[in-house]
Every structure is written in structure tokens, then in C-alpha cells.
Amino acid sequence: MAAMRAPPTLRAIAAVPSPFYLLDSSAGLPEIRQIHAQLVVGGLLDDPRELGKFAAAVALSRPAPAEEEQPVAAALAYAEEVLSHGRLPPTVFALNSLIRAHSKGAAPHRGFHFYRRILHSGDGDGSGLRPDNYTFTFLVRCCAGIPSAEGGAAVHAAALRRGFAGDAHVQSGLVRMYAEAGSPESSRRVFAEMESPDLVAQTAMVAALARSGDVDHARKLFDEMPTRDAVAWNAMIAGYEQLGRPKEAMQLFHLMQRDGIGAAAAVEINEATMVSVLSACGQLGTLDHGRLAHLYTEKARLRPTVALGTALVDMYAKCGDMPRAMEVFDKMPHRNIHTWTAAMNGMALNGAGEHCLALFRRMQEQQLQDGAALLPNEITFLALLRGCSAAGMMEEGREVFSQMTDLYKLAPWPEHYGCMVDLYARAGRLEEALAVLRTMPGEPHAGAWGALLSACRTHGHAELGAYAAAKITALEKENDGAYVLLSNLYAGCRNWAGVSGVRALMKARGVAKEPGCSAVEVAGELHEFFAGDRSHRRYPEIEAMMAEVGRRLRAAGYSPETEEVMFDVEEEEKEEALGWHSERLAIAFGLVSLPEGAPIRVVKNLRVCRDCHEASKVISLVFQREIVVRDRSRFHHFRHGSCSCKDYW
Structure with missing residues (x-):
């Protein structure tokens, strides 16, 4: 002391x-x-x-x-x-x-x-x-710290009665208070009444709009602000990131960095900024950008808080670099349940179910030894169940679900039941998966039926697959994934009439298949490809590499799985269609552009098809490259001709 x-x-x-x-x-x-x-x-x-x-x-x-x-x-x-x-x-x-x-x-x-x-x-x-104007200014600030808009509305009414509702400081506080209470419309009304909103009011309004999901209007107001402080920048970056628009979040972060150059008072990039930036990097799967963001936090000497450390663990995990994620995790002097959950979720995403459970046991041991407040929550158990499902650990998954309900007394969410459906269905226990769907409390959500449909596709169960697809489309008529999975299921069974029926139904309902898009990061730049894409500036090199890849694959004995093609066409045409899937183009560009031996990291918006999965395994062998593909649900680490998922996906 x-x-x-x-x-x-x-x-x-x-x-x-x-x-x-x-x-x-x-x-x-x-x-x-x-x-x-x-x-x-x-x-x-x-x-x-x-x-x-x-x-x-x-x-x-x-x-x-x-x-x-x-x-x-x-x-x-x-x-x-x-x-x-x-x-x-x-x-x-x-x-x-x-x-x-x-x-x-x-x-x-x-x-x-x-x-x-x-x-x-x-x-x-x-x-x-x-009471004077300062009384109401400070009272409104008190209300901003209380998770309810009712007290704030009462203070607002009192300020109106006493003639202080038009005071600039009171109004700025009201805008912020309503924003933090989750009442953006009230913020808008107060803001519209202000004659000349100051920086505080403008910033609060930007934050309110961004937090409510209206980032486009928030950006318009943000761009009109004569000066912008760190709070305004952070609100916009966080708004983009939380809405699933990570590219715009990163673009704004780069503008924020430049905004302070040469300014009298540089904009402070702080912990809140970097937590959002790291999350955006994780969404994009851009490891190079994530590494640079990590380096920035160190150069800026930001305090290594639990929130920042957790964001780093999450970013590295979502970019497929679990060794680095665990290095950050192990060096953290303090961790909370969110940190442990981020690490477990990373293990689950990367197919390391056994490591996911080992981490959970390690957390339990630390809780017993140190008396740490590390009680797992519902998100923790989602990560554990996903890890068990991805690794095919059915008995372990049952035990985890039992611990959640019996030991920790947590009520399962629909997502937990969905994980149990996935756990049984992947293992081919389709009847047990169906039993979970029929006995779970409440109406099963589309994701749970989707897990069953996906397993029916894997195990060739057309009748049950059609039943699951009907359940999904009854809940979500425009769920293109359900139609595509069912069509793939019929194509795998060579039921071309079924394929045509699905396509006709999609057309009648105005449902279009989401185009497959794959991105690969080269020298800090993200390159995107669609199936059959010929628009890239280096397309001639990509085309030549695609031909070389095809030659080497055939020499290695690779045979395309043409049942993935949903059209009743000649085998040669099917092989041609498969060869130009977006992930193949991204991998070819990686082979052309990245240094010899460097890993190729691809992020795809859809599930990787079986043929591209098999092709990627062979490419990793014949080109001696590690290929990391993050698809819609998990990571695939291809090394020396095999995949980390052990073909269980």
C-alpha cells in the first residue's frame, strides 16, 4: 500500500x-x-x-x-x-x-x-x-446508467414542466439516455427539437441509430458532423460489426486512423475501437488484418484488459489459427467466462472436440482450486455441444447436455436442442434425431430441421429429408438452403424428377439460390470469387493454374463426385461445372499469388460441397500446401491429403 x-x-x-x-x-x-x-x-x-x-x-x-x-x-x-x-x-x-x-x-x-x-x-x-438546468442534466446522466427508459421519461417530463427541456445540455443528455435505454425513436424526437445539436448530442444520436441497426442513417449523420470524437467513431464501427458488415467496419477503422494524422488533436483509438475491429477481422476471416490489429494494440500500448484479450482469442479462432488463439489465452493474467467460452467455441469451430472438452475440464478445475467465478453459461454449452457434434462424440455430447440441465440447472435453448439433433443425425441416428425434434419444448426452429436435412443428404434418406425440408420451408418460405439441400439429396439418388420438382417450386415461390462466394487474403487484400468467375484482373494466370490443378489431380487418381451437380447432363459437363466452384478459384489464385509453402486461407459463404472437399484434400497433397477453408458452419484444415474433420461433416 x-x-x-x-x-x-x-x-x-x-x-x-x-x-x-x-x-x-x-x-x-x-x-x-x-x-x-x-x-x-x-x-x-x-x-x-x-x-x-x-x-x-x-x-x-x-x-x-x-x-x-x-x-x-x-x-x-x-x-x-x-x-x-x-x-x-x-x-x-x-x-x-x-x-x-x-x-x-x-x-x-x-x-x-x-x-x-x-x-x-x-x-x-x-x-x-x-432544481436548475444542471440538476436535470445530471439526473438524465443518472438515468443513462439505469436499464430502463421509464425513469428517464419521468425526468424528461419534469424538465418540461420546469422549462428546462429546451436546455442544450439537458437535450444532449436525453438523446444519450434514450439511446442507451434502447429507445432510438425517442432519441430522434429529442434530437429533431434541438436548434443546433452539439458534438455530444450528435455523437449520442449516431450511437443510438447504429445500436438500433440503422447504420445507414447513422453514417449519414456521422459524415455530416464537423468534428468526430472517438465515441462517434467507435459507435459507427461497432454498428457495422454487430450488423454483420465487417468490411465497412474495417474501412471506417482505416479512415479513423487517417483522420487523426495532422490534426491538432488526434482521435484516440482505444480498447472499445479494437474490440470491434478484432471482431470484424474474425467475421471476415482475414488473419493478416487480424495480426496487424493485434500488433496495433501492442504498439499503442493499450492496457491488456480481459475484454481485449477475449477479442484476440475470438479473432484468431475465427481465422483458423487456434495455436495463436491459445497462446494469447494462456498469457492472459485474468480470464472471465467469456474468455473461456471464446476459446471453447474456437476449438469447436476448428473441429477439435476433444480439446474443447479438455478446456472445459480445465476451467472446472481452476474454479475448484481458485474459487474463481467461472460458472458456464448457455453460450458455453452451445460451444461444447457443437464441439462434440463436429467431432462425432455422441456419448460425450449426451453427458454435456446432462451436465447443463442437471448439474448447472440451465434451461436449454432451442439452439441446444438443435445441437443434439445435429449430434444424432451426423452419426446416422436419424430416428433419435427426429425424436428430439418431436419432444423438445416449443416449435423446433428451422436450424434444427436443417441439421436433420443435412444428415439425410449425407446418409441418402430421401423420404425423411423431404419431410424435414417441408418443415423448414413452412417456417421460412425463402430459405434457399433447404431447397438446395433437398435438390442435392435427390441428385445424389439420381432422382432427376425430384430435382426438377424442387427447381420448379423454387421458381414458383421466387426463391433464388444464394451464389457461392469464396474469398482469399493475399498481401493484406481480400480477393473474392464466384462460381465460374472470370472477372479477376489476373484471370489468365488463374485459368492456367486451374488447368495445372486439374492435370495433377487426375494424375493422383482423383475422380470427381459428379452427383453434386443438380442437372441431368453428361459426365464431362458435370466435371467442368464442379471444377469452377468458387473455392477452387480461390485456391488456384492462392497457388498463383502466395509464396511457396505458405498456407492458403479461404472463407466461403456456403457449405463446401463433397467434391470440392475431396479435391482440396488431394490439392494439399500434390502441391504440398496447407489449405484452410472456413465454410458456413466450420473449418476444414487440409494437410498432406487429409482433412481435420476426418470426413465427418
Whole structure:
């Protein structure tokens, strides 16, 4: 513990214009008590104005942890005690200061206590205190820390009655308060009433729109702002990332970096910025960008918080680099349940079911040894069940589900039941999978039926597959994946009439198949390809490499799985169609562009077809390249002619 400074002398106290100046932001409670005692002895707190200033200074101080477990709360309590022992009633300034202090503390609702003291002061003859614009400004800030818009609406109404609703500071606070309470329309109404919104109000409005998913309107307002602080930038980047628009999040981050160059006051890129950026990198699967973002956090000397560490673990896992993810994980001095869950989810995505369970056991052991608050939550068990399903660990999956309900007393979500359906269905236990669907509480969601349909495709069960597809399309008429899976199932059984029927149904319902798109990162640039794509500037080189790949595959004995083609055409035409799938083009471009021996990392928006899966295994062998493909549901790590999924997918 740091040594306590000597208390100021009476002479020193008398030399300053106000006792307010005697406290700095890190004064500990023992030091505050000593200063208070000296002020009382010197008679310098007899004036209620000075007493109010001192109480405000105490309330607004942020002492470093010392003997008190909650030093900020202790300082607030002491400030209240100071006011209660004054000879005269406290001033509005003093009470406003306590409202302001509580708006920044752990119990913002306490601010209303001092608002009521203002209202109930005096003898009812009009001689009491009156709330002013600062009262409502700070009260609104208190409301922003309370997860409900009701208190804020009441404060808004009170401000209207007393004529302060048009005050710029009150309005800015209301915009922010409604935004944080999840009421963007109320934010819009207040914002529209402002004559000249300041930076705080504009930033709050941008955040409200972005958080509600209206990022396009948020961006329009953002672009019109004459100046933008870190809060506005972070709100926009987070809005894009949370809406699944990671490219725009990354583009905005690069603009944010450039915005500060040459400016009088550079925009601060902080932890909140980088958490969103790392998440965007994870969505894109761009490992090079993720590595650069990690390097940026180190060069900027950002404090290694649990949130930042968790974002790094999640990013590396979603980019397919689990060794690096676990390196970051193991170096973290502190971890919470979100960190452990991110690591487990990464193991599940990358097909390492056994490692996923081992990590869970390690977490349980740490909880027993250290008494750490590491109780798994519903998301943790989703990761565990997905890990078991991906690795074909059916008995282990059953045990995990049992632990969730019996040991941890967590009620399963529909997604947990969907994982159990997937677990049974992948193992060929289709009747048991169907039994889960029929007995789960509530209506099974489309994802659960989709797991059954996918397994029917794998195991060639056309009748049950058609039943599952009908269930999906009844829930989601435009779910193109269900039609495609059923069509593939019929094509695999050479039921061309069934294929034609599915295609006719899609046309009648106006359902179009989502085009397959694969991206590969080369030298920090993302290159996208669609099936049969000939638009890339280096297409002649890609075409030549595709021919070379085909030659080497045939020499290695590879035979295309032409049942993946949904049309009743000649075998040669089927082989041609398969050879130009988007992931094949991306891999060919990687072979052309990346250094010899460098891994090729591909991200695809759809499930990898069986033929491309087999071809990728052979390509990894004949070209001696590691190929990492992240499809819609998992990672495939192709090395030396085999896949990490062990063909169980």
C-alpha cells in the first residue's frame, strides 16, 4: 500500500482560495478524513457554500483502492455524511454535485435521493431550493446508467414542466439516455427539437441509430458532423460489426486512423475501437488484418484488459489459427467466462472436440482450486455441444447436455436442442434425431430441421429429408438452403424428377439460390470469387493454374463426385461445372499469388460441397500446401491429403 501523504497544515489550508482545491482525484479516504478534520478545526467549513464545494470535491474524487474494497462508493458515502453535518441546509450546487457524482458511480439511482431533497427543501412557502438546468442534466446522466427508459421519461417530463427541456445540455443528455435505454425513436424526437445539436448530442444520436441497426442513417449523420470524437467513431464501427458488415467496419477503422494524422488533436483509438475491429477481422476471416490489429494494440500500448484479450482469442479462432488463439489465452493474467467460452467455441469451430472438452475440464478445475467465478453459461454449452457434434462424440455430447440441465440447472435453448439433433443425425441416428425434434419444448426452429436435412443428404434418406425440408420451408418460405439441400439429396439418388420438382417450386415461390462466394487474403487484400468467375484482373494466370490443378489431380487418381451437380447432363459437363466452384478459384489464385509453402486461407459463404472437399484434400497433397477453408458452419484444415474433420461433416 502506498504511504499516506501528510495532511495539510492550517496555514496551508488558509492559503488556498477554497477547500475544493485541496483534493486531487486520487486522494484516499484516510487522507480525505484528515483534510476534513483540519478544515473543521480551522472553521473553514462554516460557510455552507464552502461546505458544499468540499462535499462536491469528495464526491467527485476517484480514490485509488486502499483499505476500502469499494473506494469510490466509500467517498460518495463520506460526501453525504459531510453534507448531513452542516449547520445550514446544503445548496443546490452541493446537491447537484452529489447527483453528478452518483451518475458516474455504481449506484446511479441514488442521484434521485438528492433530487428529492431539492424538491422537499424549505417549509413549503416557496423559500426552498429549486432544481436548475444542471440538476436535470445530471439526473438524465443518472438515468443513462439505469436499464430502463421509464425513469428517464419521468425526468424528461419534469424538465418540461420546469422549462428546462429546451436546455442544450439537458437535450444532449436525453438523446444519450434514450439511446442507451434502447429507445432510438425517442432519441430522434429529442434530437429533431434541438436548434443546433452539439458534438455530444450528435455523437449520442449516431450511437443510438447504429445500436438500433440503422447504420445507414447513422453514417449519414456521422459524415455530416464537423468534428468526430472517438465515441462517434467507435459507435459507427461497432454498428457495422454487430450488423454483420465487417468490411465497412474495417474501412471506417482505416479512415479513423487517417483522420487523426495532422490534426491538432488526434482521435484516440482505444480498447472499445479494437474490440470491434478484432471482431470484424474474425467475421471476415482475414488473419493478416487480424495480426496487424493485434500488433496495433501492442504498439499503442493499450492496457491488456480481459475484454481485449477475449477479442484476440475470438479473432484468431475465427481465422483458423487456434495455436495463436491459445497462446494469447494462456498469457492472459485474468480470464472471465467469456474468455473461456471464446476459446471453447474456437476449438469447436476448428473441429477439435476433444480439446474443447479438455478446456472445459480445465476451467472446472481452476474454479475448484481458485474459487474463481467461472460458472458456464448457455453460450458455453452451445460451444461444447457443437464441439462434440463436429467431432462425432455422441456419448460425450449426451453427458454435456446432462451436465447443463442437471448439474448447472440451465434451461436449454432451442439452439441446444438443435445441437443434439445435429449430434444424432451426423452419426446416422436419424430416428433419435427426429425424436428430439418431436419432444423438445416449443416449435423446433428451422436450424434444427436443417441439421436433420443435412444428415439425410449425407446418409441418402430421401423420404425423411423431404419431410424435414417441408418443415423448414413452412417456417421460412425463402430459405434457399433447404431447397438446395433437398435438390442435392435427390441428385445424389439420381432422382432427376425430384430435382426438377424442387427447381420448379423454387421458381414458383421466387426463391433464388444464394451464389457461392469464396474469398482469399493475399498481401493484406481480400480477393473474392464466384462460381465460374472470370472477372479477376489476373484471370489468365488463374485459368492456367486451374488447368495445372486439374492435370495433377487426375494424375493422383482423383475422380470427381459428379452427383453434386443438380442437372441431368453428361459426365464431362458435370466435371467442368464442379471444377469452377468458387473455392477452387480461390485456391488456384492462392497457388498463383502466395509464396511457396505458405498456407492458403479461404472463407466461403456456403457449405463446401463433397467434391470440392475431396479435391482440396488431394490439392494439399500434390502441391504440398496447407489449405484452410472456413465454410458456413466450420473449418476444414487440409494437410498432406487429409482433412481435420476426418470426413465427418
